[in-house]
Amino acid sequence: MKTYIISILICGLMITATSCKKFLDLKPLDSYTERTFYNDEKGLQGGLVSCYDALQTDSLYGNNLLTLAELRGDNLTDNDPGSGAGVRNQIEVFSETSVNVILAGAWIGNYRAIYRCNIILDRAPAISMNETTKNQIIGQAKFIRALSYFNLTxxxxxxxxxxxxxxxxxxRQNSRATSAEVYQQVIDDLKxxxxxxxxxxxxxxxxxxxSYAASALLGKVYLYQKKFDLATATLQPVVAAIYAGTVLSTVPQTTTFPNNLKTSKDVIFAVQYLSGGLKEFVNQDNRYRNNNNTNIINIPQTLFEAGDNRKELVATTGTGGRPGKFNGPQVNNETSSDFPVIRSADVLLMYAEALNEGAYGNAEAFKAINAVRSNANASVRTAAILTSQNEFRTAVYLERRLELALEADRWFDIVRTNQMATIFPGIPAFRSIYPVPQVEIDNINNKNGWQNAGYN
Known part of the structure; x- marks a missing residue:
């Protein structure tokens, strides 16, 4: 943890060497360390802000995670392959190595968030304060830690x-836990x-x-593990809240994006930004810049129905040369546009998928997918149109691509639904996950078993 010293000690030219020495020897009156900062509620709340702040950085939702989870998939093409010594293009064309700086940044960024959460979780139990407030701080730290580990695995x-x-x-003595062990910790934290x-x-x-954000993310974790009954049970209360429309609701994307993520009931959790000189902004160029064809949006417009209100938001060229979904107001290339992590539409599609995997023909599954499609001004799906479990499954996969386009879900969806070989024929299966950054391996004493199979 950084040491923050607010006091500025200055010796003027007229001060004698002796008096200057005495002045400089004084202990700063407002100096904090990790040991002294987290001693009360104010310290915990301040530390919790740093946990959220870790998600904002270019290492994660500010930039790198978008490259790793979207550019890797089939929604985008990098049309400037030489930029940044080609590190982004390597991710897209499956040629990245363990020295790729985007990988290193994302790895370090996630563990930075985890480190800050661990400080909160270590110090909170001993602090005397309102128990409800303390539990809320702990809950938030566990949510952020769970999200970070979910992304890591x-x-x-x-x-x-x-x-x-x-x-x-x-x-330096750390070893790699299995993905199953990591998932279990994520589940425990989210519960x-x-x-x-x-x-x-x-x-x-x-x-x-x-609590809705924690349950929604927990349902997604179960879906990734193909525990469909648990996913259904976990997501059901969130779905009920969405249908009730009081706290959560489906909202057309043309209203939610690009300016109203902070207030839209469709947003269950987002990484928030604030422009205006406070260093809490995100660079607008990181939001899939399409100026000079740097990024080409690859989502075929023919996949959308004519009246689908999501269509223009992911057109190849949006207003100002950027896809409209993230083309928020900006000044000096700074924007306050949030990045959604979980939305109500995502929950409904997960719910529909989990129900269908349990048994085809579930009325609630059709209701959930149609709630998303109706919100997009698209036609409803019926059993006469989707006549089998596999047809429903394929429809959900497509709907996720259209609904969650550019929201850092596409690559993960391709992998978890076993579509990689179909969408990217010829790409070896080991590239479904990334190489462990070499900079991390270099810091470990026992390097055996640290690199993923297939990578040098």
């Missing part, structure tokens, strides 16, 4: 499972978070993780 498979604050020598968090926050605190 989706990107790399087996990763170190670090659940406490470590010293350098301890970290605990769902029980500690409120269903909503006051407007001044809007954007914090909620």
């Amino acid at each position: 989706r990107l790399w498979g087996n990763v170190p499972l670090v659940l406490k604050v470590q010293k350098t020598e301890e970290a 605990d978070a769902a029980g500690k968090l409120p269903v909503s926050w006051a407007d001044a605190q809007r954007g914090r993780a909620t």
